[in-house]
Amino acid sequence: xxxxxxxxxxxxxxxxxxxxxxxxxxxxxxxxxxxxxxxxxxxxxxxxxxxxxxxxxxxxxxxxxxxxxxxxxxxxxxxxxxxxxxxxxxxxxxxxxxxxxxxxxxxxxxxxxxxxxxxxxxxxxxxxxxxxxxxxxxxxxxxxxxxxxxxxxxxxxxxxxxxxxxxxxxxxxxxxxxxxxxxxxxxxxxxxxxxxxxxxxxxxxxxxxxxxxxxxxxxxxxxxxxxxxxxxxxxxxxxxxxxxxxxxxxxxxxxxxxxxxxxxxxxxxxxxxxxxxxxxxxxxxxxxxxxxxxxxxxxxxxxxxxxxxxxxxxxxxxxxxxxxxxxxxxxxxxxxxxxxxxxxxxxxxxxxxxxxxxxxxxxxxxxxxxxxxxxxxxxxxxxxxxxxxxxxxxxxxxxxxxxxxxxxxxxxxxxxxxxxxxxxxxxxxxxxxxxxxxxxxxxxxxxxxxxxxxxxxxxxxxxxxxxxxxxxxxxxxxxxxxxxxxxxxxxxxxxxxxxxxxxxxxxxxxxxxxxxxxxxxxxxxxxxxxxxxxxxxxxxxxxxxxxxxxxxxxxxxxxxxxxxxxxxxxxxxxxxxxxxxxxxxxxxxxxxxxxxxxxxxxxxxxxxxxxxxxxxxxxxxxxxxxxxxxxxxxxxxxxxxxxxxxxx
Numbered sequence: 001x002x003x004x005x006x007x008x009x010x011x012x013x014x015x016x017x018x019x020x021x022x023x024x025x026x027x028x029x030x031x032x033x034x035x036x037x038x039x040x041x042x043x044x045x046x047x048x049x050x051x052x053x054x055x056x057x058x059x060x061x062x063x064x065x066x067x068x069x070x071x072x073x074x075x076x077x078x079x080x081x082x083x084x085x086x087x088x089x090x091x092x093x094x095x096x097x098x099x100x101x102x103x104x105x106x107x108x109x110x111x112x113x114x115x116x117x118x119x120x121x122x123x124x125x126x127x128x129x130x131x132x133x134x135x136x137x138x139x140x141x142x143x144x145x146x147x148x149x150x151x152x153x154x155x156x157x158x159x160x161x162x163x164x165x166x167x168x169x170x171x172x173x174x175x176x177x178x179x180x181x182x183x184x185x186x187x188x189x190x191x192x193x194x195x196x197x198x199x200x201x202x203x204x205x206x207x208x209x210x211x212x213x214x215x216x217x218x219x220x221x222x223x224x225x226x227x228x229x230x231x232x233x234x235x236x237x238x239x240x241x242x243x244x245x246x247x248x249x250x251x252x253x254x255x256x257x258x259x260x261x262x263x264x265x266x267x268x269x270x271x272x273x274x275x276x277x278x279x280x281x282x283x284x285x286x287x288x289x290x291x292x293x294x295x296x297x298x299x300x301x302x303x304x305x306x307x308x309x310x311x312x313x314x315x316x317x318x319x320x321x322x323x324x325x326x327x328x329x330x331x332x333x334x335x336x337x338x339x340x341x342x343x344x345x346x347x348x349x350x351x352x353x354x355x356x357x358x359x360x361x362x363x364x365x366x367x368x369x370x371x372x373x374x375x376x377x378x379x380x381x382x383x384x385x386x387x388x389x390x391x392x393x394x395x396x397x398x399x400x401x402x403x404x405x406x407x408x409x410x411x412x413x414x415x416x417x418x419x420x421x422x423x424x425x426x427x428x429x430x431x432x433x434x435x436x437x438x439x440x441x442x443x444x445x446x447x448x449x450x451x452x453x454x455x456x457x458x459x460x461x462x463x464x465x466x467x468x469x470x471x472x473x474x475x476x477x478x479x480x481x482x483x484x485x486x487x488x489x490x491x492x493x494x495x496x497x498x499x500x501x502x503x504x505x506x507x508x509x510x511x512x513x514x515x516x517x518x519x520x521x522x523x524x525x526x527x528x529x530x531x532x533x534x535x536x537x538x539x540x541x542x543x544x545x546x547x548x549x550x551x552x553x554x555x556x557x558x559x560x561x562x563x564x565x566x567x568x569x570x571x572x573x574x575x576x577x578x579x580x581x582x583x584x585x586x587x588x589x590x591x592x593x594x595x596x597x598x599x600x601x602x603x604x605x606x607x608x609x610x611x612x613x614x615x616x617x618x619x620x621x622x623x624x625x626x627x628x629x630x631x632x633x634x635x636x637x638x639x640x641x642x643x644x645x646x647x648x
Contacts, residue, residue, distance in 0.1 A: 275309035312359035481508035499538025533560030
């Protein structure tokens with residue numbers, strides 16, 4: 001294939017393809033707007049130079065595309081700039097908008113300490129302020145030139161050429177400055193045009209690098225949040241299993257087997273042990289759980305001593321290493337009750353009413369990693385719940401335990417149910433993020449995922465507060481247009497794949513005051529009930545919102561079969577459902593609590609043609625109780641917000 005002529009090639013930047021011919025012409029015209037005045041020899045020399053320039057521009061573009069590391073990128077840019085304009089050295093400044101300063105990140109040539117210049121000061125500062133390039137033939141004759149840097153380095157600046165770095169939005173993000181044209185010459189208009197072309201490339205590359213670094217940071221943040229969420233769900237599941245075992249276990253051994261099995265797995269231990277003091281005799285019984293042994297749980301009577309579990313029972317501080325006096329026993333499988341040599345340990349007291357019930361320990365084999373502070377936190381949490389479970393078990397309080405299990409089970413079921421929608425959104429955006437090659441698009445998907453994690457955190461906090469009977473609300477101004485746009489996006493995932501049509505009738509001009517997270521939760525609960533009511537035959541879900549007098553009224557209507565008359569009067573009580581398969585009866589109780597907290601009300605009208613819930617929130621004059629900085633996501637800080645506490 002024949003090579004493409006130089007004049008027909010293109011340079012690509014930020015999605016635009018610019019013919020190299022146009023770049024050559026622009027540089028040539030900058031050097032001499034009247035090429036007809038040149039001799040053939042001069043024109044030939046000029047053409048040769050412009051061909052070298054075009055080749056250099058392509059080389060810079062390719063080189064910039066090889067790295068997204070900012071420091072490497074800046075050094076590469078400066079090397080090429082210095083070479084192409086035949087300067088002695090170059091400096092690249094990046095704009096620190098927070099301080100309104102220019103900061104030199106890399107200096108080519110002799111080692112010069114980092115330079116910080118106020119915008120408007122010095123040659124580079126003036127370029128940043130005006131957004132225009134400066135070409136100077138005698139730096140010391142220019143009043144803007146600051147000589148102290150020459151005095152510090154022993155360098156003598158004569159000629160200068162500086163041009164702004166402008167991104168695709170036309171915003172100045174920095175300045176490129178070249179010093180002392182080689183061979184004592186002066187920088188020309190041709191050099192200026194070339195430097196401007198190079199600065200455009202550099203600005204695009206720097207923006208891409210910053211976007212890449214921002215994306216990496218967001219990805220790390222996502223992973224951290226994901227790990228935290230997984231740990232919280234793990235802890236909830238473990239506690240739920242412990243509560244269930246408390247009710248169903250027919251013996252202490254059954255209860256301990258469940259608790260120790262889940263704890264051992266959750267912390268990545270090889271085994272675990274529990275020391276219990278018999279309620280009547282006070283005798284000490286040691287239970288050893290070894291998943292690889294048969295039986296998994298063994299029991300033996302022990303004497304009070306200064307061994308691992310004995311010490312842990314007597315002190316409040318956790319123990320992280322084997323006592324020297326007891327080391328031989330725990331390292332001997334025949335004596336310890338385990339099929340492995342024990343080395344890493346973690347033990348804590350089982351607290352009782354006034355006196356310790358015993359101790360619990362996690363054990364690993366020789367050579368394994370030490371247990372972490374997170375493992376200790378979970379050990380103490382399980383230990384506290386195990387202590388409670390043991391006291392309840394011993395007291396034969398089966399009824400109280402059953403009621404406690406029912407409440408916690410319903411709450412956890414509601415949490416897991418409510419987690420489905422955000423997790424579906426997270427899964428969808430994660431897939432899109434994996435398939436997208438555009439950094440800006442990936443960053444947008446990452447922001448959406450972070451929003452869903454905020455929702456999950458708010459849900460968890462809300463259910464826990466509901467269980468305690470205490471709520472803290474944050475009243476602030478909410479723009480209904482933005483608020484219901486987020487609601488609609490969430491519900492879109494709920495109705496996806498169902499024969500349910502979503503219709504929104506909202507006065508988007510209204511600005512109301514309420515707790516954004518709480519009211520969003522209430523609307524989701526109502527909408528989810530409506531969608532499930534129409535699951536079999538489909539229908540229409542309508543959400544209306546607007547001002548009625550001094551009240552904000554939000555109505556959620558469905559075309560389902562209606563609510564049975566026998567439960568309609570008790571619908572807002574905890575654990576009452578309208579014959580909904582898998583329902584917990586907590587959703588509407590939470591809606592009523594949210595309405596009460598706002599001094600409002602919730603009412604229902606139902607027939608065989610459908611059901612409508614009306615949430616009424618009074619609007620009062622006053623200032624926002626949440627600071628503006630928190631309007632985007634999450635909850636306001638307690639110090640800045642007006643807090644209202646209610647007891648359920």
